[in-house]
Amino acid sequence: MAPFRRVTVSTRKSESPESLFDDLPPTRDGVPSLWAHQADMLREYHSNHLATPDIALELPTGAGKTLPALLIAEWRRVQYEHRVAYACPTVQLANQVFEEAHRQGIDAVALHGSHHNWDTVDRSKYERADSIAITTYNAIFNLKPALTAPNALVFDDVHTAEGIVASSWSVHIRRFEQLELYNDLLAAIGSELSGTLIQRLQESDPDIRTRTDVRLLPVAAFRRVGTKVDRILREMGGDLWYRYAMIREYLVGCLLYFGWEGFLIRPYIPPTNQHNHFTHPQQRLYISATLGHGGELERAFGRAPIRRLPVPSGWDQRGSGRRFVIFPELIRDIDARSLTKSVISHVGKSIILCPSNKRLEASIAEIVPSNIEIFDKGRIETSLDSFRTASRGVLALANRYDGIDLADESCRVTVLDGLPSGQHLQERFLVGTLRAGRVLEERLRTRIIQGAGRCTRGLKDYSVVIILGSSLTSFLQRKEVREALRPEVQAEIWFGIENSQVGELELKQMIDSCLMQNEDWQELAETNIAELRHELERHLPPGTEALASSAKEEVRAWNLVLAENFAEASQKAMEIAQQLGDGPLASYRAFWFYLSGEWLGIEAAQKDDAELKQASENLLHKAKSVARGTTWLRDLMPHLPEDVAVEEIDQLAAAAISDHNLRNASAEKWLRVSQTMLDGLEQFSANQFEPALTTLGSLLGSEAFKPPDKGNADSVWLFGGELWLTLEAKSDESVGDPVSLDTIRQANSHLKMLSADRQVEFPSPSISIVITPRSVVDPGAIKIAESHLYLCGPNDLIYLAKDVVEAWRAIRQRAYNMAGEDSHSIILNCLSEYNVLPFTLRNRLTSHRIAL
DSSP: OOOOOOOOOOOOOOSSHHHHHHHSOOOSSSOSSOOHHHHHHHHHHHHHOTTOSEEEEEOOTTSOOHHHHHHHHHHHHHHHOOOEEEEESSHHHHHHHHHHHHHTTOOOEEOOSOGGGSOHHHHHHHHTTSSOEEEEHHHHSSSSOSSOOOSEEEESSGGGHHHHHHHTTOEEEETTTOHHHHHHHHHHHGGGSOHHHHHHHHOSSOOHHHHHOEEEOOHHHHHHHHHHHHHHHTTOOHHHHHHHHHHGGGGGGEEEEEETTEEEEEESSOOGGGOHHHHSSSEEEEEESOOOSSSHHHHHHTOOOOEEOOOOTTTTTOOSSEEEEEOGGGSTTSOHHHHHHHHHHHHOEEEEEESSHHHHHHHHHHHSOTTSOEEOGGGGSSOSHHHHTOSSEEEEEESOOSSOOOOGGGOOEEEEESOOOOSSHHHHIIIIISOOTHHHHHHHHHHHHHHHTTTOOSTTOEEEEEEESHHHHHHHHOHHHHHTSOHHHHHHHHHHHHHTSSOHHHHHHHHHHHHHTOHHIIIIIIHHHHHHHHHOOOOOOTTHHHHHHHHHHHHHHHHHHHTTOHHHHHHHHHHHHHHHOSGGGHHHHHHHHHHHHHHHHHHHHHHTOHHHHHHHHHHHHHHHHHTTTOSHHHHTGGGSOTTOOOOHHHHHHHHHHHTOTTTTSOHHHHHHHHHHHHHHHTOOOHHHHHHHHHHHHHHTTSEEEOOOSTTSOSEEEEETTTEEEEEEEOTTSOSSSOBOHHHHHHHHTHHHHHHHHHTSOOOTTOEEEEEOSOOOBOHHHHHHOOTTEEEEOHHHHHHHHHHHHHHHHHHHHHTTTOOGGGGHHHHHHHHHHTTOSHHHHHHHTOSSBOOO
């Protein structure tokens, strides 16, 4: 008899995702029952969200988010006979989910990596909806997905999504990897840049400011050079060709960011609505331990609105396991990295997470003992087992703050070295250039908390988390940053800050106590953290609600641009700017006014409409006024209307420089004064450093002097009634210790003392600067610091002084012997060219605010 199989139509379907759990075949390794909060969430989903196109589910680490997601995916596959894809950020995480599915009796298939290597049987099981496909984001977001379009799509760990999704529509040219291509692009946009800027970008070893600056090519300028850029990019090979093929038809909606380190071309919001594998599913389910509150999810996926299931009661207050968070850089008279190295040597196994490969290489060299084996990303690409089972070793990763599960005894120490910001040029533009860091703070908090939780995956896990790097240490000192976290995380960080202000021996004793989970830890530390958790409350930063509302409209605005509907896109951008309001989001508001003006300008040019052109210029005027105190729109000044009024403070500086006795002085005298200033700023001695500060202030066009009374600032720079700066020089301090309470008390009073001396209130934008090589502030000093107080390194003053010298050389050449007001426009152009106008100066010196 021929071995034909009898084919039947399956009618066995579970009533709901919750009941499906009981209907699954029993397995030896599966969990025996759902937790109450998992069941509650599944009921809420089944009752109210079966037809919701975009729905997000949040469960903190340790609360079991993967199982509910798998149950929903499997239930939709069976109930609707749908193809369901479950996408993960990495292959390693996809393998973990695949294993969990099989532990629960869910017959999933793994379809990731090169599609040429996919098992044909597994692929066909997915295509006929007989199995869920466990895959990666990259299998969904690429030029020609090999995976048949799903009917339902689950995205896991969506808090990591922004970089992954956006990278599919991004072309990143890195100077060190593609120098010839970098130079070709620089030549292509060169007609839109100043000669000075081009010269700086061509230098092989520029100063730190040139290395780190990120600029935005004006939207109108990008349109003018778009054909040249396209000609270069379409001839690229390899992965870059595929990246460009993804965005080529959307180039009209892309922004071009550039700097000494590279180019980035991408839409601000990824055009996922044009991607069939994302839009085809009837439902997209987003899973995360941290969804956030400021619209990060909508911006990351280019989708709005996305409904959210409420976090189960109790889990909004706490997470999994216990962390002892320590801050070695708050300890006086010790080397934080030497201490960390000794801890790593003592414990034997650790994970180190850094924001970049460059930072990771330095961290490994500084804190990993030579006799400990290093596990890099290549060794754990598909599985963590090699590290989990090792008796000693350090897992060292760059920009991998999630997707690494080291539960139980596999690892007990996490080192976070460096603030995880600036992952790509758009982030660096928003934070460093636009000064709209508030937009990304939620993203930073998420990365930090996810990274800190790599070794606490279950309720009984515990670990030591070591915080290194001045920027990360300072970020977590800020009250508004901590208050935005869940109460339990707040408690752990606060407890860690207070207990890090001890000696090295005491700190090591506390670390051992945590790792041994001994009586001292349980009765003193654990009890204290639990008490703090119940006393603390979560307070979202001002502007969070506005950012959340704005995100939905930002998605719509960018979709209008991609459709080349510039008039409506401009209107939408203007509404976004108005909705963001003044206050903490002012810089981001200026960005949207700018985009509104540029898009309306495109519409005006296409229609040759003078009225629209005037409206466009009005919006650019508005952007400029809102962006006061930042530099990014000054970089676009050549592309703004010529009749934009010069600010009064700039006129004051120009007039002072025009009348300065050095403007027409002999070359010998100019060289002597400028070189003495530069040499003085290189010195530790107050006798040389402080006079150099006053000379610098004078060359900036301010009234610069050292106040005579004791306790006053070491130098003050006054720009009329518009802006005052006081400078306290601590350039001779040692690097290791925190900035002291006494220093902050002293600097706090400088503006008030100056105001009393001059018998007039100081202008509201005024600032006080503490110049010190120290980058961390005593926590007690942070609490009392005035809001106008900032830290600045001696090198920042040196870079500023060198730019001032270059600006003056140009002024002396271009305005030589030119009378009075006739020289003002030339002086202003030179100051602008070298980024040393008064408010640009303020911006350059205020990247590190001390106050909470």
